[in-house]
Every structure is written in structure tokens, then in C-alpha cells.
Amino acid sequence: MQNILEFHEVDYAYHSMDGEVPALENINFTVGEEEFLVIVGPSGCGKSTLLDLIFGLLQPEHGSVIGDPDAVGYMLQKDHLFGWRTIEKNILLGLEIQHRLTPDTRAYATELLKKYGLYEFRKKRPSELSGGMRQRAALIRTLVTRPQLLLLDEPFSALDYQTRLNVADDIGSIIRSEKKSAILVTHDLSEAISMGDRILILSARPGTVIRTIDLAFNPALSSIERRETDAFKQYFSELWKEMNQLVP
Numbered sequence: 001m002q003n004i005l006e007f008h009e010v011d012y013a014y015h016s017m018d019g020e021v022p023a024l025e026n027i028n029f030t031v032g033e034e035e036f037l038v039i040v041g042p043s044g045c046g047k048s049t050l051l052d053l054i055f056g057l058l059q060p061e062h063g064s065v066i067g068d069p070d071a072v073g074y075m076l077q078k079d080h081l082f083g084w085r086t087i088e089k090n091i092l093l094g095l096e097i098q099h100r101l102t103p104d105t106r107a108y109a110t111e112l113l114k115k116y117g118l119y120e121f122r123k124k125r126p127s128e129l130s131g132g133m134r135q136r137a138a139l140i141r142t143l144v145t146r147p148q149l150l151l152l153d154e155p156f157s158a159l160d161y162q163t164r165l166n167v168a169d170d171i172g173s174i175i176r177s178e179k180k181s182a183i184l185v186t187h188d189l190s191e192a193i194s195m196g197d198r199i200l201i202l203s204a205r206p207g208t209v210i211r212t213i214d215l216a217f218n219p220a221l222s223s224i225e226r227r228e229t230d231a232f233k234q235y236f237s238e239l240w241k242e243m244n245q246l247v248p
């Protein structure tokens with residue numbers, strides 16, 4: 001498996017009038033093709049900073065981030081669909097901004113709309129769709145730019161519990177069937193175990209990698225099916241213990 005992202009001894013600190021705020025310290029990890037990495041850690045430990053380094057919004061102060069920022073797509077906490085635009089126009093927005101709206105890319109957008117059941121809703125406004133459908137539209141908007149690596153920063157936190165389980169399952173299976181790599185940041189340990197191939201645990205600020213846990217589930221299981229296995233419970237208690245040690 002080829003790596004599409006590598007962090008080597010990365011440090012990052014924010015500088016302000018009051019001095020320096022170290023956010024990340026000696027971060028090392030890799031993400032391979034089609035790999036799904038989940039990052040968990042206490043709030044303020046530098047998770048969003050880490051994603052900004054991958055996206056090329058920030059540069060490391062020490063060490064190196066090896067990857068192609070142009071091959072990265074970002075999916076945010078809220079779906080950020082524009083209410084006055086139809087679903088189709090929302091989905092084409094990223095391409096328009098990047099001046100990449102061609103007959104080819106438009107055909108790919110239509111293909112994705114059809115494949116993931118949004119084609120018949122393409123003329124609707126976001127408010128006419130369920131929360132789950134809106135998240136799916138937001139994912140398709142990211143996919144049409146053909147990223148290799150998707151960054152998901154707490155993408156389901158605005159959803160109620162029941163919807164959240166279904167949407168996570170849905171989004172996870174689309175990412176896998178499109179053969180993308182992904183990095184998901186979440187506070188939800190069950191979500192981390194149900195969706196990832198590997199979990200990276202960060203310490204409190206400045207964030208360092210405390211441990212990685214490889215998740216060995218049968219690849220045929222959906223994230224909801226994973227939750228029903230014994231392995232899931234074992235991973236949960238392992239992760240729970242690890243996280244509890246981080247809280248002073």
C-alpha cells in the first residue's frame with residue numbers, strides 16, 4: 001500500500017502578542033491509499049490544527065508534511081450548503097470556484113448524484129432534504145473535485161443520535177466504495193471504532209501521538225454491524241481506558 005500522506009516529526013505552535021501556544025509536538029503518522037484513519041483526543045489538543053497542516057493552510061514549524069494539498073477535500077462540521085441554491089448547484093459550486101466546471105466534471109457530478117440517490121432531488125433546496133441527505137450532498141460536493149484524501153472534522157456533531165448513526169454508516173460506505181482515503185476527527189469513541197481502520201490517540205495540548213490502535217474488523221461489515229460485535233466492545237473499553245488517563 002502506498003502512502004498518500006506522511007507526517008515526520010511535525011511541531012506547530014501559534015504565535016501571538018502574548019507569546020507562543022504550542023499546539024502539536026513531534027507528530028508522526030502515515031495514511032495509505034484507501035485507508036480510513038480516525039483521530040481522537042481531548043478538546044483543544046490540536047486536531048483541527050493538524051487538518052489545517054494537511055490542507056496546506058498552515059506550514060509546520062519543524063518536521064515535514066508530505067502529501068499533495070490539491071488532492072485533499074475538506075468536509076466540515078456543518079454541511080454548509082447554500083440555502084438559496086439547488087442541491088445540484090451546491091454540488092457544482094466547488095468546481096465553479098476552481099474553474100473546473102466542464103462537460104466532463106459535470107457528467108461526473110450527475111453520475112454521483114444518480115449513484116447515491118440524489119438525482120431526483122437535484123432541483124430541490126437544501127431545506128427540503130433531511131439532515132442525512134444534506135450530509136450526503138455535502139460529501140458529493142467534495143467528491144466531484146476528485147480528492148484522494150477526505151478530511152472530516154466532526155462532520156456529524158450537529159445531528160441527533162439516531163440520524164448520526166445512519167449518516168455515519170452512509171458516509172463511511174460511500175467513502176469506501178469510492179476508494180478514497182479519509183481522516184475523521186471525532187469526540188465519539190463509538191463512532192471512531194465503527195468507522196476507522198486505525199485510531200490515532202492524541203494527548204492534551206500540545207498534542208502528541210500517545211498510541212495507535214489498529215481495528216481488525218471483517219471488511220464486509222458496515223459500521224452499524226461493527227457495533228454489534230464483541231471486538232467492538234473490547235476496542236471500546238481499551239480506548240475508554242486510554243482516554244480516561246488523558247483527563248487530569
Ligand code: ADP
Binds near residue numbers: 016021044050
Ligand atoms: P482541537 O481541534 O483539537 O479542539 P485546535 O487545533 O483547534 O484544537 O487548537 C489547538 C490549540 O491551539 C488550542 O489550545 C487552541 O486554543 C489553540 N489555537 C487554535 N487556533 C489558534 C490561533 N489562531 N491562535 C492562537 N491559538 C490558537
Ligand code: MG
Binds near residue numbers: 047048049
Ligand atoms: Mg477542532
